[in-house]
Amino acid sequence: MDYALTLDGVTKRFGSFTAVDDLSLRIPRGCIYGFLGQNGAGKTTTIRMVMSIFHPDRGTISVLGHPDASEVKDRLGYLPEEKGLYKKMKTGEIIAYFGKLKGLDPATANRRAKELLTRYGLGDWIDKKCEAMSKGMGQKVQVLGTIIHESELVILDEPFSGLDPVNRDMMRDLILDMKRSGRTVIFSTHEMERAEQLCDYVMMIHKARLQFAGPLAEVRQGRDFGIQLDYDGDGAALRSLPGVSRVNDSGKFAELFLAPNADPQAVLAALVGKVRIRRFDVREPSLHEVFVRTVEQANQKLEAAAAAGGR
Amino acid sequence: MANKTLLVAQREYLENVRTKTFWLGILAFPAIFAIAIGIGWIMEKTKAQQSYAILDYSEQKLGTRIEEQARGGDLERYLAELFGGAKDGDFAAALAAAEAKIPADNPLRGLLAALKDTPPEEIEAMKQAAAAGKRPTPSAATMGRFFSWAADLGPDQIKQLTMLGSAQRYRLRSIQDLGVADLPRAEQEQRLNDKIKNGDLFAYFLIDGDPVAKADRLTFVCNNLTDSSLRDWYTAAATTVVRKLRVQAEGIAPATAAHIQEAIAFAPKQIAASGAIEDVKKEDQANKFAPVVFVYLLWIAVFTAAQMLLTNTVEEKSNRIIEVLLSSVSPGELMAGKIWGIGATGLTIIGSWALCGILGVQIGAELVPKFAEWNLMAIVGDPLYLASFVGYFLTGYLLFAAVLVAIGSVCNSLKEAQNLLQPVFILLMLPLFAMVPIVQEPNGLMARVFTYIPLYTPFAMMNRASGPPPMIEYVITTALILGSVLFAFKAAGKIFRVGVLMTGNPPRLKEVLGWLRKG
Numbered sequence: 001m002d003y004a005l006t007l008d009g010v011t012k013r014f015g016s017f018t019a020v021d022d023l024s025l026r027i028p029r030g031c032i033y034g035f036l037g038q039n040g041a042g043k044t045t046t047i048r049m050v051m052s053i054f055h056p057d058r059g060t061i062s063v064l065g066h067p068d069a070s071e072v073k074d075r076l077g078y079l080p081e082e083k084g085l086y087k088k089m090k091t092g093e094i095i096a097y098f099g100k101l102k103g104l105d106p107a108t109a110n111r112r113a114k115e116l117l118t119r120y121g122l123g124d125w126i127d128k129k130c131e132a133m134s135k136g137m138g139q140k141v142q143v144l145g146t147i148i149h150e151s152e153l154v155i156l157d158e159p160f161s162g163l164d165p166v167n168r169d170m171m172r173d174l175i176l177d178m179k180r181s182g183r184t185v186i187f188s189t190h191e192m193e194r195a196e197q198l199c200d201y202v203m204m205i206h207k208a209r210l211q212f213a214g215p216l217a218e219v220r221q222g223r224d225f226g227i228q229l230d231y232d233g234d235g236a237a238l239r240s241l242p243g244v245s246r247v248n249d250s251g252k253f254a255e256l257f258l259a260p261n262a263d264p265q266a267v268l269a270a271l272v273g274k275v276r277i278r279r280f281d282v283r284e285p286s287l288h289e290v291f292v293r294t295v296e297q298a299n300q301k302l303e304a305a306a307a308a309g310g311r
Numbered sequence: 312m313a314n315k316t317l318l319v320a321q322r323e324y325l326e327n328v329r330t331k332t333f334w335l336g337i338l339a340f341p342a343i344f345a346i347a348i349g350i351g352w353i354m355e356k357t358k359a360q361q362s363y364a365i366l367d368y369s370e371q372k373l374g375t376r377i378e379e380q381a382r383g384g385d386l387e388r389y390l391a392e393l394f395g396g397a398k399d400g401d402f403a404a405a406l407a408a409a410e411a412k413i414p415a416d417n418p419l420r421g422l423l424a425a426l427k428d429t430p431p432e433e434i435e436a437m438k439q440a441a442a443a444g445k446r447p448t449p450s451a452a453t454m455g456r457f458f459s460w461a462a463d464l465g466p467d468q469i470k471q472l473t474m475l476g477s478a479q480r481y482r483l484r485s486i487q488d489l490g491v492a493d494l495p496r497a498e499q500e501q502r503l504n505d506k507i508k509n510g511d512l513f514a515y516f517l518i519d520g521d522p523v524a525k526a527d528r529l530t531f532v533c534n535n536l537t538d539s540s541l542r543d544w545y546t547a548a549a550t551t552v553v554r555k556l557r558v559q560a561e562g563i564a565p566a567t568a569a570h571i572q573e574a575i576a577f578a579p580k581q582i583a584a585s586g587a588i589e590d591v592k593k594e595d596q597a598n599k600f601a602p603v604v605f606v607y608l609l610w611i612a613v614f615t616a617a618q619m620l621l622t623n624t625v626e627e628k629s630n631r632i633i634e635v636l637l638s639s640v641s642p643g644e645l646m647a648g649k650i651w652g653i654g655a656t657g658l659t660i661i662g663s664w665a666l667c668g669i670l671g672v673q674i675g676a677e678l679v680p681k682f683a684e685w686n687l688m689a690i691v692g693d694p695l696y697l698a699s700f701v702g703y704f705l706t707g708y709l710l711f712a713a714v715l716v717a718i719g720s721v722c723n724s725l726k727e728a729q730n731l732l733q734p735v736f737i738l739l740m741l742p743l744f745a746m747v748p749i750v751q752e753p754n755g756l757m758a759r760v761f762t763y764i765p766l767y768t769p770f771a772m773m774n775r776a777s778g779p780p781p782m783i784e785y786v787i788t789t790a791l792i793l794g795s796v797l798f799a800f801k802a803a804g805k806i807f808r809v810g811v812l813m814t815g816n817p818p819r820l821k822e823v824l825g826w827l828r829k830g
Contacts, residue, residue: 051638053812070641078638082631088326100318101639145635 003062004029004153004184005050010059012045019045021208023059027186027201029152032179034199035188036291042208043188044081047155050186051078064152074103077151081158081188083142087131091141092117094130098145109148116144120170136167143174154178156187160194172198192288204291206298220284227256227264227282233275241270248289255289315640319648320655327619327656337660340611341667348675361513361541362482364489364503368496369518373552377518379458381548382477386457387446389474394441402434403427418468425456444576481541484512507534514541522549523556599750599777605700606746606774608664612704613769614739616657617711620649624719624811625728633811642808650712657708661701699776706792707769711739713799720810721817731817742770749774762788765795802827 005027012020020042027033035043048054049061052069063069063076085094092113099109117126120140130138139162147154156175160168175198178185189195195202196216203213212219229238235249243262248255256267264282271277285293327333367374393405410423429449437447449457461478469478486492489506491499506512514533522529529549531542558568579591627633636645714735722728742761749758753775761771762780768788772780809826810818818826 048634048812053634053637073639076638078635080631080634080638082634084630084632084635086326086632087630088330097318097322098635098639101315101636142635 002029003027004064005186006062007046007050008060008062010046010049010056010061012042012049012054012056018208020049020056020205023205023210025203025210025213027184029184030179030182031184031200032175032198033184033186034195034202035186036190036192036195036202036204036287037188037206038295039190041205043205044157046205047078047157047186047188050155051076074149075152077102077146077149077154079143079146079154079156079159081161083139083162085130085138085142088129090127090129091122091133092126095141095145095148099148102149102151104149112148113144116148117141120144120174136163139163140167140170143171147174147178151183153184153186156185158189159187160189160191192286192291196287202287204294206295207302209298211294211298216287220287220290225258225282226285226289227258227267227280228286229254229256229271229277229281230279231271231275231277235275237271237274241267243267248292255286257285257289316644316648316651319636319640319645320652323623323649323652324655324659327653328659333656337663338667341664341671345671360480360482361538362484362511363513363541363545364484364486364515366486366496366499366503366515366517368520370521371523371556373518373522373549373556376552377545377549378483379454380552381545382458382461383449383454384544384548385475385477386449386454388476390437390447390449391441392474394437394447402429402438417471418464419472419474421463422457422460425460426453428456429453477544481544504532507532516545518549522553523560526553601696602753602774602776603746603750605696605776606742606770608661609700609704609707609770609773610739610743612657612661612664613707613711615660616653616708617715619656620653620712621715621719621728621732622725623653624649624716625722625725628720628811629723629725637812642811643804645811646716646804646807650709650716654705654708654712657704658701661704665697695779696776699773703769703773706796709796710766710769710792710799711735713796713803717803717806717810720807721813721823723817727817738766742767742774745771746774750777753777754780763791765792768792768795 003026005025007023007025010020010023011018023042023046035046037043045054049056050063050069052073060067061069064072066072069076089097092110095113095116096104096106096109099112100106104112114126117123122137122140122144125133125137125141130141133141143156143159146156159171159175163171172194175185175187187198199216201213201215202219204211230253232252235251235254238244238247238249238254238256241256243259243266244256245259245262246257248257258264258267268277268280271280365374365378393409394402406423406426410420413419433450433453437449440447461475464472464475464478469475472479486499489503489512491502494502500517503512503515507514513535514531517530517532518528519530520526520528531545533542554568554572555565558565580588581591583589627636633645640648715732718731718735719728722731745757745761745767749755749761749771752758758771758775758780761767762775762784764771768791772785772788805826806823810823
């Protein structure tokens with residue numbers, strides 16, 4: 001298989017702190033790949049190593065078939081988590097500038113900057129300075145600067161944070177457009193629903209270590225089934241149900257996990273009369289649940305290891 | 312690769328140069344300079360005429376003589392200027408040349424016409440005096456012609472004639488005019504005191520007793536305690552008059568007296584490049600002090616550009632744009648691009664100042680003829696100065712730029728940066744304090760010590776340019792500073808690479824040193 005990105009045993013330390021520990025990944029071309037993990041888990045450090053902003057202490061990274069990522073810098077697009085623009089530059093100029101830094105000739109860069117701004121509804125802003133824009137608009141401009149050179153691999157660090165619903169949809173369409181044109185998109189996020197809807201593959205990293213990686217369906221397989229419930233009423237009633245080991249209650253929606261050998265039908269029967277049920281669905285756990293459980297398990301393992309080490 | 316450095320540099324340059332505030336800032340400096348000079352000049356020009364009176368109770372009635380002596384100074388100065396401009400002391404030609412320079416309705420023509428009647432012996436005497444570097448002394452007859460010419464001039468005409476310096480500044484009001492002529496002495500003084508109090512009169516001189524025998528009853532009454540120019544001017548004239556009378560009284564021949572009173576002088580000479588001894592020209596003196604001006608400008612330029620670089624780096628870091636940039640260019644390229652871009656901005660600043668300087672010197676020479684004597688154009692246009700200025704700006708800037716870009720890269724806000732900067736600024740200030748001592752002794756110990764501290768080499772060498780330092784020093788210091796620039800760039804690159812992506816508290820010195828060793 002042809003991979004857009006492979007990492008082999010990559011480790012990065014900052015002083016005594018290990019940010020990424022022995023990470024190996026294969027990211028196929030043409031897919032949407034989600035990087036999941038808590039804040040500080042090591043996602044951004046991984047991405048920065050891929051972008052050759054940092055260099056790994058150990059392990060190898062091959063980007064688009066090149067062992068040295070800095071050779072293919074121009075074929076990558078990168079939207080960092082912390083987004084900023086030159087306040088005094090005009091929007092058209094700054095997008096074109098990013099394009100030129102990626103090796104576009106000035107004429108092409110200027111033309112594409114104009115096209116992109118027009119296509120994504122910022123046509124009137126071409127000659128306005130960045131300082132005049134709202135945060136959301138600024139973020140849009142930055143995304144356009146990321147994709148102007150039509151790179152083969154685009155890495156977006158938290159692309160959805162700080163966007164309103166309309167702009168989130170625009171960002172989603174943009175990611176899907178890129179996939180459709182055969183490009184590879186990697187994005188990191190905390191929002192499991194978003195990842196669930198968009199990603200072909202996901203990986204999760206917790207405290208510098210890879211927890212799982214693979215196609216979305218595979219990641220969810222082999223885990224406890226759960227009940228997904230849409231309801232109205234008092235959620236407290238959910239906690240005292242027979243045969244339910246865990247409850248993930250969001251107020252109108254809840255995910256219930258069963259104790260071994262418990263019967264979903266018994267749960268349903270117990271629920272009737274306590275809350276008003278709008279949907280009752282027995283299925284694989286949501287990515288959200290997978291994420292939370294993985295964090296719990298990983299923490300338990302680490303605690304156990306620490307306790308063993310302490311003895 | 313280098314292409315990206317260029318792109319970064321270009322952006323930095325355009326961002327600075329495109330703004331109006333940048334040009335306002337640049338032009339403010341020469342403008343303030345010009346205004347400061349202009350204000351001084353205007354103040355001199357518009358200084359209110361000081362009116363004074365003389366109460367003459369002296370036995371010899373010296374008042375009139377002193378007044379004439381004082382006023383005659385204007386003519387003496389004018390004649391000195393005429394002779395100075397005359398080739399081989401050809402007085403007639405000098406008069407003709409002066410006449411040709413002024414329009415037909417200029418009242419000065421009247422004086423020039425009157426001076427044409429000067430007898431040849433007097434011209435010859437004045438010529439000899441001028442040749443000996445002394446002021447020519449016109450005869451009483453010539454003075455008389457001058458006074459009668461000046462008496463006919465109206466106030467507007469006086470204002471127009473720069474040669475009438477004293478008449479423009481000081482006006483004698485007769486006691487008749489003041490209405491105190493026929494009053495008893497005590498009353499006279501009282502009245503004049505009142506006039507000084509209410510501002511009608513600036514001052515009055517009281518000449519009493521016998522100044523020729525013992526000049527202890529001379530008084531100057533004035534309420535302005537700071538401006539002594541009127542008193543000095545009048546005192547000089549009074550001294551001359553009294554001396555003449557004393558010489559006369561003692562029966563000494565005037566020639567003998569003049570001989571005794573003659574001040575002696577050492578003629579300043581210097582050794583030219585050819586080894587011959589030559590006169591010190593005014594432009595040579597200007598040349599000696601030119602480096603001070605250049606060092607000052609150099610300092611401001613280096614300081615401005617380095618500061619820009621710092622602000623800019625911190626800004627990029629604090630608004631997080633740095634990470635996008637680093638996904639496209641390497642830290643080294645980014646750093647180099649910024650440094651060169653802002654270096655070009657600095658050169659633009661210097662270029663603009665140079666242009667202003669050249670214009671200023673030319674306009675200045677047009678406005679004030681004396682200015683031309685300094686031959687500043689030769690200094691501004693001197694290739695040694697120009698080349699060293701540009702060269703030392705670049706090396707000095709690059710050295711400080713490396714330090715500041717490293718500082719900027721580890722700071723998250725301007726406030727943090729400013730704290731770290733203070734020691735750097737103090738280091739940068741030292742050459743300013745050393746400026747005058749180095750100019751006075753361009754090849755002295757202090758000059759040499761400063762020359763071999765790389766941070767100060769550009770300033771010290773510029774400072775010593777009037778020396779000029781021996782060629783070998785130019786060679787050694789150039790090698791030294793280029794080496795230092797290279798070293799500083801390498802070190803700054805290492806700090807920049809790590810620091811630029813750091814957030815949180817600035818690193819401790821120990822950590823930074825660690826980066827330097829590791830990188």
